Structures are given as C-alpha cells and as structure tokens.
Amino acid sequence: MADPELTRLRDQIAAIDRSLLDALNRRLALVQAVAEHKTETGAPPIDAKREADLLADLAGANAGPLSEQGVRTAFSALLDVMKQELRAGRPAAAPVAAVAPRRAAVKSLAVIGTGLVGTSIGLAAKRAGVEHIVGWDEDPAALRASGLAPADSLDVELVVVAVPVGALPGAVRDALARTEGATITDVGSTKRGVAVIEDGRFVPGHPLAGGATGGPGRATADLFDGATWILTPTATSDARRVQLVERFVESVGARPVRLDAETHDRVLSLTSHLPHALANLLMQDVAAGGEETLGYAGAALREMTRVAGANAGIWADIFVENADELAAALDAHAEAATCVVAALRAGDRAFLEQWIERAAATRTRMLEYAYQTDAKQLHRLRVRVPDKPGVLARITQTLGAAGINIEDFELRHVSPEYGGVLVVLVAGADNLERARRLLLREGYSAA
Secondary structure, rough: OOOOOHHHHHHHHHHHHHHHHHHHHHHHHHEEEEEEEHHHHOOOOOHHHHHHHHHHHHHHOOOOOHHHHHHHHHHHHHHHHHHHHHOOOOOOOOOOOOOOOOOOOOOOOEEEEOHHHHHHHHHHHHHHHHOOOEEEEHHHHHHHHOOEEEOOOOOOOOEOOOOOOHHHHHHHHHHHHHHOOOOOEEOOOOOOOHOOOOOOOOOEEEEEOOOOOOOOHHHOOOOOOOEEEEEEOOOOHHHHHHHHHHHHHHHHOOOEEEHHHHHHHHHHHHHHHHHHHHHHHEEEEEOOOHHHHHOOOOHHHHHHHOOOOOOOOHHHHHHOOOHHHHHHHHHHHHHHHHHHHHHHOOOHHHHHHHEEEEEEEEHHHHHHHHHHOOOOHEEEEEEEEEOOOOOOHHHHHHHOOOOOOOOEEEEEEOOOOOOOEEEEEEOOOHHHHHHHHHHOOOOOOOO
C-alpha cells in the first residue's frame, strides 16, 4: 500500500516541476525576444557583466536551504541551456517574433581581386540573394578559380575592392573612374592610405575575417558570419552610401561598426599587425638557436607562431602602410621587454608575479569579449588524443549528443607516438564535469 505522506510530497514536487517547466519556457521566450532585439540594434548578444551580476544577486537573495554554490551552479547551468537553445534555433513555448531572413542589400555586385576575401564576398553575396555578381583579377587563373563571371564593366550597384593594401589606393581610384553610379568600398587592412580619397561614392571598410593562407580555393560563403566589419567613412562619404554598405555587410552575415581611419590603424597595429610581427621575430629568435632547437619546440611555440610567415607580399604591404603605428607598438614592446630583462637580472620575483597577473587579468577580459560570457564560467578540459583518424569527430559527437557546446578548442600535437592534447573550452562547471565523465567513459584521459 502506498505511503500517503510520500505520495503527498511527491505530488507537491511534481506540481512545482510543472510550474518550473512553464517558467523556463516563458524565460526562454523572453531570452529569444532579447536576442532578436540585440540583433536588430547591433548590441552584443551576451552581456558577461550582467550574467555575473545576476548570479551575485541571486546568491545574495537566496534564503536557503540551497547553498550559495548550489544557486550559482544551478543558474549557471540555466544560462548555458538558454544559450544552447538560442544556438539550436529551437522555438519557444510562447510565440515570439521570428528573426527576419537575410535579404540582398543590392541586386548587382562587382568584386575586384578574387583572393580568399574577395571570392568569399562573392559567395556570401550569392547566398544572400544578389542576382548579378562579377569579378576581376589581374591573375586570370585566380578569377577562374573564384567561379565568378568576368566583369565586362562596373555597371553595378556596389563594387568591392579586395586587392593588397599596397595597390589599394590606385585600385579604388580606378574603380571610381570606371563607374558613375556605383558605390565603392574596400576590404583593406589599413585605412589611412585610402582615407585621403575624397569622393562621396567611396566608403572604406575592413572585415576582421580571413586566414593565414589565402587564395580563392579556400573561400567560403560563411567566412563573415558573426565577424566584425569595420567601416571608416571619410568626411566626404555620402551617408546613404554608407548605409547601403552597412546593409550589404549585414546581408553577408557580419556586424558593421564605424571607426575613423586613425583609430582603426592604431587599434589594428596592436591587435593584428603586432602579433604577426612578433611571431616572425620569435621564429627567427628560435632559428638563431640552431637547427637542434627546432626539434625541441613545444606546443606553446607552435601556438604563438601560427601566423609566422603568412603571405609575405600581403603582409609586407600591411607593415609598410601602417609602419608608424607598428613601429610605435614595437618600440613600446621593446621598452616593456627591457623592464622584464631588468627584473630577471635582479631576481625581482614580485615584479614578475605582478607582470604575469596583469597579463592574466587582461586575457580574461579579452576572453569575455571573444566568447561573450563571464570568463569565470569558461573551463578548459585537457584530453589526450591518439594520432588516429576519426578521433576528433568522435569526441565532438560525444559532447554534442549530450548538449554540451564546445566554445573553442585547441589541438596540440606532441608526436606520432604520443599523439596530442585536445584542449576543449566549455561554459559552466556542470558542463565541464559532464564532459569529463563522458570522455572518461569513452576511454579518453580527460582532466
């Protein structure tokens, strides 16, 4: 015979569970509405500070018997689940407005320069529904490889100039001379060189997307999905044309932001050009140690020098075009390195600890921008993987089937005998523990 008291308690729990389920569905509907509003306004999709404040507020309001850690763990998991639902695009229980599909911002487009970025723009525009897309390249083989129809003229709505920055000012002026009605934009990595062009039809731009290696064969339609695309309108850029370029940028999946050319070149000298220069310097430092030094290179060196030796012609142009800002960044780096050398020679451990801690704090803030979540919620799982085909697919399928989103991952190859280490980044302590248990069950060493 059933215990009446036990039945009563279980019925109360079931009623609370149903109320909780209804509340979760209503919360997801609101989260989706917020996400759609942010998409429309260009706001960041996730506010890491707000998440941290929310967890702190809930922990402070908790009357028990849940512990503070229990509250934080439960609501961290809830935030993770909401993000996963948004990524999966599942409908909410309550009706919310659907996200508008991408629509072509223009009907016709010409791409001048059919390398990785130029060809990807063509593919992304085709995906967005642009009806007429043509291309031009001084290398006929590159144009053929891009799959774009050859441009007989620039009688189009929008021209995108995607040539190396050394040739960019001349190519932009040439495009302006060959058309009267088209809007012209570019994708150059430096902007001051073209900022001097005074023509209302020209709207300078720079998508923060690409790769260490290029060419039309590596182009993809989704290269710009979620990417930041900087526009640096000049004083003479026509406002309606700026808006047209912004709509085009959004139609190919990117998020347009505006900066002035001076700020762009200063910021990019630090976030892009300096890392490339330092990677090249570091490889030459290692090479100076002798050939045997390369045989002892570890994962850290490989990660730090991934961009070393990137397309020499393109990057030499970028360095020359932004020479003053890059030189200033290298001077500041050299000055900081001098302080570190002095601390090393003096055995100043306190200085070195503070130096490392400042770097850690800054990197934490960078990760919050990159992953749009509180860095404290990001956890790394190290998995030893054998050097065999299919291993990565098995791991990602295992985690994906459990609803665990991989925020990022790094593969560090050690040797053919040892294999490597896969470092998986997941959000939430509960996801970390679940992932570890799942991978241990599959026979992997996970810590």
